[in-house]
Amino acid sequence: MIRISPLGVDNLPANLPPEYKRTEEKLRRAKTIEEKIEIVQKLIALLPKHKGTDKLYADLKRKLSKLKEMAEEERRKTARYDPFLIKKSGAGQVVLLGFPNSGKSSILKALTNSNPEIADFPFTTVKPNLGMMEFENVQIQLVDLPPIHRGHVDPLMMNAVRRSDGMLLIFDAGNDEILDEYEYILKVLRERKIEPYWDRIEDEMDVGWIGLRAMIVVNKMDRDYAEERFEMLMEFVNSRFPVVPISVVEGRNLEELKRKIFELLDIVRVYSKRPGKPPDYEKPFVLRRGSTVLDLAEEIHKEFSKKLKGAKLWDMERRTYRFVERNYEMKDGDVIELVI
Ligand SMILES: Nc1nc2c(ncn2[C@@H]2O[C@H](COP(=O)(O)OP(=O)(O)OP(=O)(O)O)[C@@H](O)[C@H]2O)c(=O)[nH]1
Ligand SMILES: [Mg+2]
Incomplete structure (x- = not known):
C-alpha cells in the first residue's frame, strides 16, 4: 500500500502547540469521516497562523474539503435502506468477519445473549445479528455478519466494518484453505481502504484510509489436524495480529477470547x-x-x-x-x- 503524508508531517514547522500534536494523533485513530472532519477543523483552529505554517494550513484546508466531499458521497450512497446501519451500543462495537461456515454466528451465540440462526451449510447469515457481550463491568456489542466469499462483497456490509471499533477475523481450523482465506480477507479490506492493525500504525495514512484494530480467531479447534493448521496460520501471520484458538462446541478458550476482545477495543x-x-x-x-x-x-x-x-x-x-x-x-x- 502506498502511504503518503497528507499533513506534510515530514516537514512540520517547529513550535506547534502540544494540543495540536495531541489532536493530530487523534486524527490517526479516527474511525469515521465525520470524526475526521471534526478533528481537521480543530487542527485548523489550533494551528498558529504565520509564514512558517502557510503550507500546513493549505494542506489542512485541502484535506478538509476532500473529507467533506467523501462525506457527501457516503450520504448519497446510504440514502436508501441499509440493513447494515447499526446503532452502536455499549463500550464498543466489534464485527465478526470470515468465510462461510467458519462459526461466526456460533461465536456470537456463545458470547452473548443473542440467538442467531446457525446451520451446517454456508451463507446461513444474510443480515447482521447483534448481541451484547459482558466483560467484567463493561458491555461490548458484537455484530455477526454475512460471510466474506470470493464473489461479490456487499459494499454496505463493508461500510459497517469501517464504522465499527474493531474486528475479529474468524477462521475454521478444519479447513485447508485457511492461509488463502486470510490473504483474501486482507485483500477485501484493502480494497475498501481499511488497514487492519494490532500494534500502532506508524505511518500517516492517505486521507481515505482508516486503521481498524483486528485480531484473528481460529474456531473449531476440536477438528482433526486443527492444531497443525493453527500453527501454520500463526507462522504466516507472524505476530502481526494476535491469534486466539477456540472451540465453540467444546467451550474451549472462550473466556480468554472475551478478554482479548476487550483488549482489541483499546x-x-x-x-x-x-x-x-x-x-x-x-x-x-x-x-x-x-x-x-x-x-x-x-x-x-x-x-x-x-x-x-x-x-x-x-x-x-x-x-x-x-x-x-x-x-x-x-x-x-x-x-x-x-x-x-
Ligand atoms: N466442530 C465444530 N463445529 C462448529 C464449531 N463452531 C461452530 N460449528 C458448526 O459450524 C457450522 C457453521 O456455524 P455457523 O455459526 O452457522 O457459521 P457462520 O460462520 O455463521 O456461517 P455463515 O452464516 O454461513 O457465514 C454449524 O454447524 C456449527 O454448529 C466448533 O467449535 N467446532
Ligand atoms: Mg452465520
Whole structure:
C-alpha cells in the first residue's frame, strides 16, 4: 500500500502547540469521516497562523474539503435502506468477519445473549445479528455478519466494518484453505481502504484510509489436524495480529477470547470520584486509550472542562492520592477526582 503524508508531517514547522500534536494523533485513530472532519477543523483552529505554517494550513484546508466531499458521497450512497446501519451500543462495537461456515454466528451465540440462526451449510447469515457481550463491568456489542466469499462483497456490509471499533477475523481450523482465506480477507479490506492493525500504525495514512484494530480467531479447534493448521496460520501471520484458538462446541478458550476482545477495543475504564465519596465501580467511564484527564472532564461536562486544573489520582487501598495534570493519560482502572 502506498502511504503518503497528507499533513506534510515530514516537514512540520517547529513550535506547534502540544494540543495540536495531541489532536493530530487523534486524527490517526479516527474511525469515521465525520470524526475526521471534526478533528481537521480543530487542527485548523489550533494551528498558529504565520509564514512558517502557510503550507500546513493549505494542506489542512485541502484535506478538509476532500473529507467533506467523501462525506457527501457516503450520504448519497446510504440514502436508501441499509440493513447494515447499526446503532452502536455499549463500550464498543466489534464485527465478526470470515468465510462461510467458519462459526461466526456460533461465536456470537456463545458470547452473548443473542440467538442467531446457525446451520451446517454456508451463507446461513444474510443480515447482521447483534448481541451484547459482558466483560467484567463493561458491555461490548458484537455484530455477526454475512460471510466474506470470493464473489461479490456487499459494499454496505463493508461500510459497517469501517464504522465499527474493531474486528475479529474468524477462521475454521478444519479447513485447508485457511492461509488463502486470510490473504483474501486482507485483500477485501484493502480494497475498501481499511488497514487492519494490532500494534500502532506508524505511518500517516492517505486521507481515505482508516486503521481498524483486528485480531484473528481460529474456531473449531476440536477438528482433526486443527492444531497443525493453527500453527501454520500463526507462522504466516507472524505476530502481526494476535491469534486466539477456540472451540465453540467444546467451550474451549472462550473466556480468554472475551478478554482479548476487550483488549482489541483499546479502551480504558476510569472511575470518577467526588470529594469524600467512594467511586462507583459498577459504572466506569469508558474512553480510548491515550485519553487524558481533560478528555474525561469534557465527557462529564463541557463547561466544567474549561475550569479544570487537573485531578487527584487516587490509590484507594492506601487512601492516598497524587496530583496529576490535565494532560495525564489515564490507565485502565484509574480512580480520578477532577479538580477545578
Ligand atoms: N466442530 C465444530 N463445529 C462448529 C464449531 N463452531 C461452530 N460449528 C458448526 O459450524 C457450522 C457453521 O456455524 P455457523 O455459526 O452457522 O457459521 P457462520 O460462520 O455463521 O456461517 P455463515 O452464516 O454461513 O457465514 C454449524 O454447524 C456449527 O454448529 C466448533 O467449535 N467446532
Ligand atoms: Mg452465520
